[in-house]
Amino acid sequence: MDSCCMPSHLQAPGGSCYSNGPIRAGILRSRKDVSPMAEALTPRSQDYAKWYNEVILRAELADYTPVKGCMVIRPYGYALWENIQAGLDRRFKATGHQNAYFPLFIPMSFLQKEAEHVQGFAPELAVVTHGGGKKLEEPLVVRPTSETVIGHLYAQWINSYRDLPLLINQWANVVRWEMRTRLFLRTTEFLWQEGHTAHATEQEAQEETLRMLEVYSDFATRDAAIPVIQGRKSEREKFAGAQTSYTIEAMMGDTKALQAATSHNLGQNFAKAFNIQYLDRQNELQYCWTTSWGLSTRMIGAIIMVHGDDRGLRLPPVLAPVQAIIVPIWKRPEERAQVLAAVEGLKALLGDRVRWQVDDREEYTAGWKFNEWELRGVPVRIEIGPKDVAREQVVLARRDRPGREGKSCVPQAQLVPSLKELLEDIQKNLYRQALEFREQHTQETDDYQEFKEVVAGGFTRAYWCGSPDCEQAIQAETKATNRCIPLEQPEQPAGHCIYCGQPAREQAIFARAY
RNA sequence: CGGGGAGUGGCGCAGGGGGAGCGCGCACGGUUUGGGACCGUGAGGUCGCGGGUUCAAAUCCCGCCUCCCCGACCA
Known part of the structure; x- marks a missing residue:
């Protein structure tokens, strides 16, 4: 570790962002593009949207670009994404999936093979009409998602029950032409992973769908420190072309809901549209049952909004590109030498x-x-100054408790165990705070008047008859949408629809959403 | 796609017919460093784009583009 050949502030020898160790991602080289006038962020209570944008720009997670809706993910933000990828990829591999890469361009006709699918995505397609200076025979769409191309190829690759299940994931960019865009939450182009699997039976497909929902839930909970509600999407809210969609929903710091990931049981819809068939043990031709599931860079938006405070980001230690920042402090030259030696x-x-x-x-x-x-x-910030050098200690300051109360002195010999313990405690604390916040802003009600009052302030759990008309009416009257029908339901469900009063067997979560 | 706001130096803004300014940042020199230090000297701008009015346009008029926010549609 030879720091003298590097700029003084770049004292990390590098190494993968996926692994522990000294890292160099996202170091500040200068203060360009940051407003010094606004030394304090806009408080969240004053203007949540403004706070969100300021945090992203000033923390250098991302920036705007010349094209509407297209953002650049800067090194610090990308390092965070790489850690998210690592956490997910490990789980995908552990559940038997392999990575592959499918093409960016998809023939327009592919999209049209599944009626509901094309109807859902038509308004937001980017279409390539020319290539090499000539008009194309058939327009190509820039993938908004890859069910169709992958379906086309699965049809060729799958012949026998012995080829199943086929479990593939891809890390890719996709494009959806959005009317209204927001950094990380809704951009025209975004990064994600999309898993696509094919199975011999409906039951296996359903198990896969729920298995991956659980993987997302585990990632959100353990790595991102975000509590989530697992649920089923209503007909209105489900993925275009799916039989059933599942979601993990999280509550942001302004009490709005965000769908953090989805998992779809596609039934035989795409299998039939693309002829994904196999011969079973009885030598009979059968259609496959397929699934797809995805999590995008939107997760970064969730991390910002769930954990951030008026001082800025609070990154969960498991995902933070930098888990500990060492800040040496000195006054006189001889102190400088001593402190820097101690830093070594x-x-x-x-x-x-x-x-x-x-x-x-x-x-x-x-x-x-x-x-x-x-x-x-x-x-965690590690402060070390002349006083600490003399006492062979360091000051540890935890981000989740800013100021003096979050500081503690530890002997240098105890640094590693103390730091590890502290990081784990911060991880737990962030989750606990987020869960507490969600619980404080979640209510159950069976009275529509009360519903209208409380639904503006968080999640509201209520019985719902299942009718899209009721959903729509609720949205029109309260701006809250049906986020999901939670998988966890009362043991003996019995109630009446919050809107129409008809008997209802399931509860749904309603909330304003991103 | 509707409503609102905004485009002037890297960032934040003021200026609204006649000299392009302020704060911060940036560069250099010096003093500083335990919760956003200070002094001095400097560099940096076709005022979003295109037309028009005028002796004269950052400023007035027309058109266009882009961005942000709020709604309808969506990961």
Whole structure:
């Protein structure tokens, strides 16, 4: 680790962002593009949307580009995405899936093979009409999702029950022409993973659909520290072409809902549209049962909105590109040498046990750096100054408890175990705070008057008869949509639809949503 | 696609017929560094684009483009 050949603030020798150890992703090289006038962020209570945009731009997660709705994911934001990918990819592999890559362009006619699918996506397709200076025989759509091309290929690859199940995932970009865009939440182009599987029986497909919903739920809970509600989408809200769609819904810091991931049981809809057939043991031709499931860069928006506070981001340690930022502090030159020597000791101690970085830029004061790394959501700050050097200790400051109360002194010899413990505690605390917030803003009711009052302030759980008309009427009157029918239902469900009063057997979650 | 707001130096903004300014950032020098330090000197702009009115347009008129916010549609 030879720091003298690098710019002083780039003291990390690199290494994969997926692994622990010193990292260099997203280091601040300068303060360009950041408004110094707005040293404090717009408080969330004052203007939540403005706060959201400011956090993203100032923390350098992303930026706008010349094309409407297209954003650039900057190194710090991309490092976060890479950690999300790593957490998911590991789970996909553990459940037997393989990665592959399917093409960006899809013949227009493919989309048209599944009636509901094309109807759902037609308004938001980007279509390529020319190539190589000539008009194309058949327009190509830029994939909005890949069920159709993948269906086409599955039909060729699958012949026998012995070829099943076929379990493939792809990491890709997709394009959906959106009227209204928002950084990470709804961009014209976005990154995601889409899993596509084919099975011999309906039951296996259903098991797969719920297995992947559980994978998403586990990722959200353990890695992103976001509590989610697993549920089934209503007919109105389901994926175009699916038999049944499932979702994990999360509550953002302004009490609105966000669909964080989806998993679809596609039934035989795409199998029939694309002739995905196999010969069973009795030598009879059968249609496959397929599924698809996806999670996108929207998850980054969820992390920002679930955990962020008025100081900026608060990243869950499991996903944070930088888990600990070391800030050396000194006054006099001889102190500088001592402190920096001690920092070398800390670096050796930490090794690749956590993802750390040293901010020894001399053009900023310690206080400035404290605020800056809090804005960027780094879970733990390690302060080391002359006093700490003398006492062979460091100060650990936790992001989830800003200011003096979140600081503690630990002996340098205890740094690694203390830090690891602290990171775990922060991870748990972020989840606990998010869960508490959601519970505080969730109500159950069977009275429509009350429903109308409370639904503006969070999640409302109510019996629903299943009629799309009731859903639509509720949306028109309250701006709240049916987020999902939670998988967890009362043991002896019995009630009346919150809107029409007809007998209802299931409860749904209603909320305003992103 | 409707409603609202905005395009002036890297960022945030003021200026509304006649000299393109302020704050921050940036560069250089010096003093500083335990919760967003300070002094000095400097660099940096076809005022979103295109037309028009005028002796004269950042400023007035017409058209267009882009971005943000709020709604309808969607991961």
